[in-house]
Amino acid sequence: MFFGEKLTELRELNGLSRKELAARLSVSEQAVWQYENESAIPRIEVLNKVRELFSVDTKFLFSKTFLHQTASEERVAYRSKDRESRKKAKLELTYISYVDYYINFFEKFLVTPDSAITALRQRAAEMLRSDPDQSMDQRITRTADLARKFLRLRHNKDLMYTLEMSGIYIVEKNLGPEIDAYSTITDDGRPFIILGNIKKSAVRRNFDLAHELGHLLLHTAVDMETLTKPEHRQIEQQANQFASVFLLPEEEFKRDFAELPRHSNPDYYIDMKRKYMVSIVALAYRAYKLGLMTYQENRYFFGQWHKKSYQTLEPLDDQIPPIRPGRVKSLLQLLFDKCIVSISDLESEFHITPMFLVNLFGLNRGFFDHYLQPKKEYFDSAQVIPLRR
Numbered sequence: 001m002f003f004g005e006k007l008t009e010l011r012e013l014n015g016l017s018r019k020e021l022a023a024r025l026s027v028s029e030q031a032v033w034q035y036e037n038e039s040a041i042p043r044i045e046v047l048n049k050v051r052e053l054f055s056v057d058t059k060f061l062f063s064k065t066f067l068h069q070t071a072s073e074e075r076v077a078y079r080s081k082d083r084e085s086r087k088k089a090k091l092e093l094t095y096i097s098y099v100d101y102y103i104n105f106f107e108k109f110l111v112t113p114d115s116a117i118t119a120l121r122q123r124a125a126e127m128l129r130s131d132p133d134q135s136m137d138q139r140i141t142r143t144a145d146l147a148r149k150f151l152r153l154r155h156n157k158d159l160m161y162t163l164e165m166s167g168i169y170i171v172e173k174n175l176g177p178e179i180d181a182y183s184t185i186t187d188d189g190r191p192f193i194i195l196g197n198i199k200k201s202a203v204r205r206n207f208d209l210a211h212e213l214g215h216l217l218l219h220t221a222v223d224m225e226t227l228t229k230p231e232h233r234q235i236e237q238q239a240n241q242f243a244s245v246f247l248l249p250e251e252e253f254k255r256d257f258a259e260l261p262r263h264s265n266p267d268y269y270i271d272m273k274r275k276y277m278v279s280i281v282a283l284a285y286r287a288y289k290l291g292l293m294t295y296q297e298n299r300y301f302f303g304q305w306h307k308k309s310y311q312t313l314e315p316l317d318d319q320i321p322p323i324r325p326g327r328v329k330s331l332l333q334l335l336f337d338k339c340i341v342s343i344s345d346l347e348s349e350f351h352i353t354p355m356f357l358v359n360l361f362g363l364n365r366g367f368f369d370h371y372l373q374p375k376k377e378y379f380d381s382a383q384v385i386p387l388r389r
Contacts, residue, residue, distance in 0.1 A: 001062060002035075002038065002041045002042070002061060002062055003038070003061060003062065003063065003064055003065060004035055004036040004037055004038040005036070005065050006060060006061050006063070006065055007032075007035055007036050007042075007050065007061060008036045009065065009067060009094055009098070010050070010054045010056065010060075011032075011036075012090065012091045012094035012095075013054075013091075013094050013095055013098055013360075014054065014359075015088075015091050015095075015174070018032045018033055018036075024049070024053055025046055025049050025050065025053075026049070027046060042061075047061065054356070055352060055353045055354075055355035055356040055358075055359065056351055056352050056353065056356060057347065057351040057352065057353070058351075059351040060350075060351035060352065063351060066101065067097055067098065067101060068097070069093055069094075069097050070096065070097045070100045070101070070186040070187050070188065070190075071093055071096045071097065071100070071184050071185070071186045071187065071192075072093070072187070073090070073093060073224070073225045074223040074224050074225040074226070075184050075185055075220065075224065076092060076093070076096075076182055076183075076184045076224060077182055077183050077184065077212065077215035077219060077224055077235075077239070092182065092194070095173070095194075096184060096186065096192060096194075098360060099169070099171060099192070099360060099361070100186050100190060100192075102357070102360065102361075103169060103190070103328070103331075106331055106332065106335055106341065107331070109335060109340050109341070110331075110334075115166065115167030115189075116150070116151070116165070116166040116167055117163075117166040117167040117168050117191055117216070118167065118189060119150075120146075120147060120150045120151065120166070120217070121216065121217060121220070123146060123150065124143050124146060124147070124217045124218075127142060127143070127146060128142075128143065136238065137241070139218070140214075140218065140238055140241050140242050140245060141245050143214075143217050143218060143242065144214070144242050144245035144246040145245070145249070147213065147217060147246055148246055148249060151163075151166055155277075156206055156247055156276055156277040156278065157277050157323075159206055159209050159210065159247075159277075160205075160206075160209060160323045160324075160325065160326075161323075161326070163193070163209060163213065164325065164326065164327040165327075167191065168191045168192070168193055168213075168216070169190060169191065169192050169193070169327060169328065170192075170193045170194075170195060170209070170325040170327065171192065171193075171194055171195070171325060171328065171361055171362055172194075172195050172196070172197040172324065172325060172362035173194060173195075173196070173197060173362050174196070174197055174198070175194070175195075175196035175197075175198075176196070176198075177198060179196055180195075180196055180200075180204070180208050181193060181194060181195045181196060181208040181209075181211070181212050182194050182212070183212035183213075183215045183216055185216065185220055191216050193209060193212045193213075193216075195208060195209075195325070197362055199322075200322065201279070201314070201316075201317035201318075201320065201322065202277060202317075202320040202321060202322040202323065203273065203277050203278055203279045203282075203314075203316075203317070203320070204279065204322075205322045205323070206247065206277050206278065207243050207247065207278065207279065207282060210242070210243035210246045210247050211239045211240060211242070211243040212239070213242070213243075213246065214238065214239035214240075214241075214242030214243055214246070215235075215239050217242070218238060218239070218242060219235055219238075219239070222235065241289075243282075244282060244285060244286045244289070245286075247276060247277075247278050247282070248276060248278060248282075248283070248286045250290065253276075253286060253287075253290075254290065254292065256272055256275070257272070257283075257287055257292050260272075263287065263292070263293050263297045263301070264293075264296075264297040264298075264300040264301045264304070265301070265304060266280050266284070266301060266304050266305050266308065266310055266314075267308075267315070269283050269284065270315050270316065273314070273315070273316055274316060274320075277320070279314055280305070280310060280314050280315070281305060281310070281311075281314075284298065284301050284302075284305075325362070328361050328363075329361070329363060329367070332357070332361075332363075332367075336368075336371050342371070343368065343371055343372060354367075354368035354371070354372065355368075
């Protein structure tokens, strides 16, 4: 029996509208609608195109869905530009549900330690409840300071690794040119940060990670779906402020900033950028918020920043490679290296090809090549001992 909902899932998983999928399958949009509502069954040639397009076996479409939605739209923290799109949020919920399902499957073979991020979220919530009269600025500063100490983050270059080790699942995918990242927590408490895979600097990626950590700690009780534009803009500003405080601890930052010969010249910030793995403009923003720069110094700084075209490419941006997520990759490597899971398991149990997981988890295209190679027989002609005549 053909299940149209499976085609809908594949379409949404890959961020396609019915019109876009119809163009790729060389059928009408009406035909795609009929397939998804099971009022028509795709022809063999259409099924073959679906199989090739989405890296699944035809059996995938003839087996009942195993999926249930594990996250809700009100928990997804998007950047401001993307909140206009309800369609995009729905598509990302399908993506999160698929990622969460396969992680659950792979992790059932392992004993995983308690999640540090869960304990941190509880500590942060308790701390915020303990003093309801504190201002929002105070809440953000206290939460950011707590998070850095709790996670034992000493160097910002280790942020990706530290967050993954804390229990946050970080995945790369194509989010388009307008979206840097988003975060959410599933119904069973698993936190995700989804990073756009469009090439960007290491320091921008670091700030994205810290920004999304701010959402996970400050805004999980906020219904993102019902926010007005001004309210959402305020939420984003709070996450930016959290990232700034978290990445640039006040006392250490003040000492380093005091050593700068000129506060208004962006080029004097390069060494601090190298140390903190934070953009030059973020360093200046933090300094101004702490009262370390005058209004005139800040204004001159941004004049020079624009004059040097640093809004497009800052010094070091093309020299420091961005760090990629590694937790899911390591999980898969462990299971496949130990032969706990095999390629044939993916094909027989889920009716997918390895490329399906490559696309789902943002892995290198050749990730599964090693596991696809046929095993060498124990004996070959070079190993046979010749008999005496």
